[in-house]
Amino acid sequence: MKRFISLTMLVAAVVCGMVCVRANADSSPPKRRVLVVKSRDISFYAPASQGFVKGLKSRGYGDTTDITILALSGDKNQDQQTIKAQIQKNNSLIFTLGTDATRTIAEAHPTCPCVFSMILDPISLGVAKSLAQPGGVFTGTTLQVSAGKQLDALQQILPQAQKVGLLYTDGDATSLAFLSAATQDAAKLNIEIVSKAMTPTTDRKAALEELAGKVGAFWLIVDPASAGPQALADTLDVAKSHKLPVLGTSSANVHAGALLALSANLQDLGDVNAEMAAPLLDGSAQPGQTSVRGPRQTMLSVNLDAASALGLTVPNSVLRLADEVVDSGAAKSGSK
Structure with missing residues (x-):
């Protein structure tokens, strides 16, 4: 009888363990989704894009983050449709490279944090009210060396x-x-x-x-x-x-x-963007209150x-x- 009870308890423990493992797996947080949009598919944007992706991974956003990279074609109607479809997805953050990408994303009215890079004047572009307090969902870095x-x-x-x-x-x-x-x-x-x-x-x-x-x-x-x-x-x-x-x-x-x-230094500029993006991804900062930065190098x-x-x-x-x-x-x- 004791042997039967012990066996029953063992089976119960194994089943319980399996349920707990499954529960833990089911309770693991979903992957974050980061959308990277380049103004064109040209080599000019590659260093900053690479610096950003590498910078995110070095800050712990590697295996837990899905990064999608796409480039605009220059066809306004086609690009608007592409971005509209991407905006409807559950993005955790959007990273834009260049004026066209930033403007196109802004016109799609995203609700998630957005980080821009390789633009000259975010205020004239309409994505920041000021460099110190951008407001809204955008912040980022300017390309401009004086x-x-x-x-x-x-x-x-x-x-x-x-x-x-x-x-x-x-x-x-x-x-x-x-x-x-x-x-x-x-x-x-x-x-x-x-x-x-x-x-x-x-x-x-x-x-x-x-x-x-x-x-x-x-x-x-x-x-x-x-x-x-x-x-x-x-x-x-x-x-x-x-x-x-x-x-x-x-x-x-x-x-x-x-x-x-x-x-x-465009590779370093991308890393600066990743440094800014990390607290936006974990919710410890808001884009509208994160100052726009210039080139570090x-x-x-x-x-x-x-x-x-x-x-x-x-x-x-x-x-x-x-x-x-x-x-x-x-x-x-x-x-x-």
């Missing part, structure tokens, strides 16, 4: 630069805000900004040719009319024919042929090949500060 710092870097190599030309999208609030600040910063360095507004019907090459006769350098700014793929190619082409240096927006511009760029890139073609000598003081130097001559001599 115009004054960029122009100062150009002057270190080209002290004779007095006029700098740039293109921008006509009526774009973000570019107009940047241009206003840039004009003030440039005046402190005795530099004049000569700008040309671009409309869909403006001939970019003709506009650049017009600027080339008035300025000593071109400046690419974060605006599709200025630094989009075709705009970059056109600017470099006209600059080459007139022997004008180009101040770029990123390391990629410098590798393409620009003389230099002082830009945000900047990156100076210099193209010695471009300098040589222009007959310029880059001071050693600049080279010592450079994070990246493009020099095919050094690569060739090193391979011998």
Whole structure:
């Protein structure tokens, strides 16, 4: 009889254990869902996207988080439908890269926390009331290294630069805000900004040719009319024919042929976004009360090949500060 009771108790204990394990499994919290939206499927957004994902994982949001990454196509109707479908899912947080992605998400009226990155002016874009207190569901980081710092870097190599030309999208609030600040910063360095507004019907090459006769350098700014793929190619082409240096927006511009760029370290910028996202995911912070941040690290890139073609000598003081130097001559001599 005792043996029967012991066996019964053993079976009961096993069954109870199985029920408890099942109960614990059923009670485990559901995975968080993070949606990452890039303005386009181009390499420009890759470092920040990678930095963000890596940063989340390093902060404990790896196995417990499903991360979905998508890119806008540029077709407004198609993109709106795609985002509408994604917004209806149970997102814990949305991370946007670039102006188009941020604007498209904002127009879909999300209710979950949203973190933006790689934009210039969130206030002009309408996703923040102020940098200190954004309000609403958005916060994030700006891409912008101050115009004054960029122009100062150009002057270190080209002290004779007095006029700098740039293109921008006509009526774009973000570019107009940047241009206003840039004009003030440039005046402190005795530099004049000569700008040309671009409309869909403006001939970019003709506009650049017009600027080339008035300025000593071109400046690419974060605006599709200025630094989009075709705009970059056109600017470099006209600059080459007139022997004008180009101040770029990123390391990629410098590798393409620009003389230099002082830009945000995009991988680190993504990590800053992850640092901001972590308390939003665990509920210990609210986006509307989380201050917008700027780049934590900047990156100076210099193209010695471009300098040589222009007959310029880059001071050693600049080279010592450079994070990246493009020099095919050094690569060739090193391979011998």
